[in-house]
Amino acid sequence: MFELIAFYTFSILTIGMFCIVVFSKNALYAMSALAGGMIFISGFFFLLEAEFLGVVQIIVYSGAVMALYAFGMMFFDTTRDVKENINNKKILYTLSILSAILIVVILCAPIFSANIEAIYPAKLEGVGNVQMIGLVLFTKYLIPFELAAVMLLVAMISGIVLVSKRMDANLTEDEQEHIEGETI
Amino acid sequence: MDAALIIETVIKAVLVLAVVAGLAGFATYVERKILAFMQRRLGPMNVGPHGILQLAADGIKLFTKEDLVPQNAVAPIFKIAPVIAPVCAFTAMAAVPFFPEFTVFGYKVTPIISDINIGILFVLGVASAGMYAPLLAGMSSSNKWALIGAARTVIALLSFEVVSGLALLAPIMMIGSLSLIDINDYQVGGVGSWLIWSQPVAFILFMIAGFAETNRTPFDLIEYEAEIISGYATDYSGMRWGLFFIGEYANMITVSLLVSLVFLGGYNPLWIIPGGIMILLKVSFFIFLFLWVRAAWPHIRPDQLMWLCWKVLMPLALINILITGIVLI
Numbered sequence: 001m002f003e004l005i006a007f008y009t010f011s012i013l014t015i016g017m018f019c020i021v022v023f024s025k026n027a028l029y030a031m032s033a034l035a036g037g038m039i040f041i042s043g044f045f046f047l048l049e050a051e052f053l054g055v056v057q058i059i060v061y062s063g064a065v066m067a068l069y070a071f072g073m074m075f076f077d078t079t080r081d082v083k084e085n086i087n088n089k090k091i092l093y094t095l096s097i098l099s100a101i102l103i104v105v106i107l108c109a110p111i112f113s114a115n116i117e118a119i120y121p122a123k124l125e126g127v128g129n130v131q132m133i134g135l136v137l138f139t140k141y142l143i144p145f146e147l148a149a150v151m152l153l154v155a156m157i158s159g160i161v162l163v164s165k166r167m168d169a170n171l172t173e174d175e176q177e178h179i180e181g182e183t184i
Numbered sequence: 185m186d187a188a189l190i191i192e193t194v195i196k197a198v199l200v201l202a203v204v205a206g207l208a209g210f211a212t213y214v215e216r217k218i219l220a221f222m223q224r225r226l227g228p229m230n231v232g233p234h235g236i237l238q239l240a241a242d243g244i245k246l247f248t249k250e251d252l253v254p255q256n257a258v259a260p261i262f263k264i265a266p267v268i269a270p271v272c273a274f275t276a277m278a279a280v281p282f283f284p285e286f287t288v289f290g291y292k293v294t295p296i297i298s299d300i301n302i303g304i305l306f307v308l309g310v311a312s313a314g315m316y317a318p319l320l321a322g323m324s325s326s327n328k329w330a331l332i333g334a335a336r337t338v339i340a341l342l343s344f345e346v347v348s349g350l351a352l353l354a355p356i357m358m359i360g361s362l363s364l365i366d367i368n369d370y371q372v373g374g375v376g377s378w379l380i381w382s383q384p385v386a387f388i389l390f391m392i393a394g395f396a397e398t399n400r401t402p403f404d405l406i407e408y409e410a411e412i413i414s415g416y417a418t419d420y421s422g423m424r425w426g427l428f429f430i431g432e433y434a435n436m437i438t439v440s441l442l443v444s445l446v447f448l449g450g451y452n453p454l455w456i457i458p459g460g461i462m463i464l465l466k467v468s469f470f471i472f473l474f475l476w477v478r479a480a481w482p483h484i485r486p487d488q489l490m491w492l493c494w495k496v497l498m499p500l501a502l503i504n505i506l507i508t509g510i511v512l513i
Contacts, residue, residue: 029261039313052302055302069319
């Protein structure tokens with residue numbers, strides 16, 4: 001009974017929030033609704049007794065959407081509406097409807113053919129949620145897990161290298177010297 | 185789910201809300217008194233004996249002040265933002281055990297609203313989601329000082345969250361559980377088994393991250409008066425402004441509770457002092473420490489905070505985890 005009420009409350013809130021994300025022209029509304037929607041999604045994880053994933057959802061997405069806010073701050077006046085530059089509405093609508101149908105088909109195909117089965121069902125006696133994730137991650141999915149870690153490391157290092165190119169040198173001083181050299 | 189559980193949960197939630205919101209108000213009075221004492225002033229003296237009724241006067245002022253919304257602000261977000269701070273602070277307390285178990289009229293009461301087995305992660309995650317309050321407030325005010333405050337919120341969050349998470353990882357590795365009740369029970373054997381003796385580095389790192397998380401003085405860069413007026417709160421008045429500060433003081437209480445539970449033996453009884461009194465003493469000490477540091481330390485700049493968190497504290501936390509791992513193996 002309570003799970004039902006909670007499920008419908010969270011569903012309505014999540015769908016409402018993401019509708020605002022899509023339909024709003026104001027970057028601030030869209031980002032705030034995105035943050036709210038991400039946090040409401042964690043409610044489903046709590047309902048499914050996957051508390052660990054629920055909390056990870058809150059932590060990861062609150063941080064990630066926070067970074068989006070930072071970009072918003074740098075590139076837009078977030079208090080004003082964004083003027084959308086749409087040249088051809090027909091192409092836009094066709095593409096978005098097609099991609100929506102494609103996603104629905106991809107997600108529904110295994111459900112229709114009833115192929116979804118949990119290889120490691122989450123109900124083991126005396127084993128908690130966190131331990132379960134640890135067991136699965138470090139036995140069955142060890143290699144994908146390590147590969148993901150390596151990929152993230154590569155992304156981080158390349159990001160640092162790209163950003164910190166010639167960070168020790170002062171760009172304006174260089175330009176000054178260049179100009180002075182030319183005049184001499 | 186039976187009716188008794190629901191009634192019990194509702195009563196607990198209302199009690200936590202009422203007591204902590206009251207304590208947050210009281211903490212403003214205590215803060216002014218302690219700061220005054222440390223600076224050889226008297227502090228509030230006129231309203232009631234030793235100014236104790238200043239609290240009521242402040243409350244009346246906050247509730248009756250005109251509620252202003254600036255003309256160019258994004259009104260809905262501007263109005264929602266102050267609510268986020270106390271909501272997140274109180275939600276985080278749902279997973280914190282306040283006292284040891286006790287029985288009332290033969291009914292066993294566990295003073296925790298929801299005993300989820302990942303309590304400490306939940307508290308940290310929800311408390312850091314509370315940083316959306318200053319961020320949204322700053323971005324919706326359409327005020328330059330507020331926008332700078334919001335930008336500083338982002339860097340503060342990104343800096344301290346890494347440190348607090350990594351610092352807590354080492355004690356969690358020793359205990360093997362994320363539940364705050366398990367963490368408390370691990371230290372049941374008196375002062376000698378407190379985790380502060382085996383994890384002193386993690387304790388100091390987590391304290392520093394806690395100061396950054398609650399925007400207290402060495403790290404209150406998002407509302408530092410001398411640089412950016414009042415940061416994100418520049419345009420707020422009345423109770424909306426007050427809500428931010430209820431959230432801040434509630435967060436202080438949460439961080440104090442977390443530090444006491446994880447590193448200082450929590451609510452385990454000590455000698456003849458019962459457990460309930462012990463945790464109150466520890467939390468009061470940490471609240472006092474927050475105020476003491478405010479009186480004793482200067483502010484630091486945002487770049488200094490980032491330098492500290494990323495170049496000093498994070499490597500220290502990683503080394504601490506490595507050493508803990510080697511010792512555990």
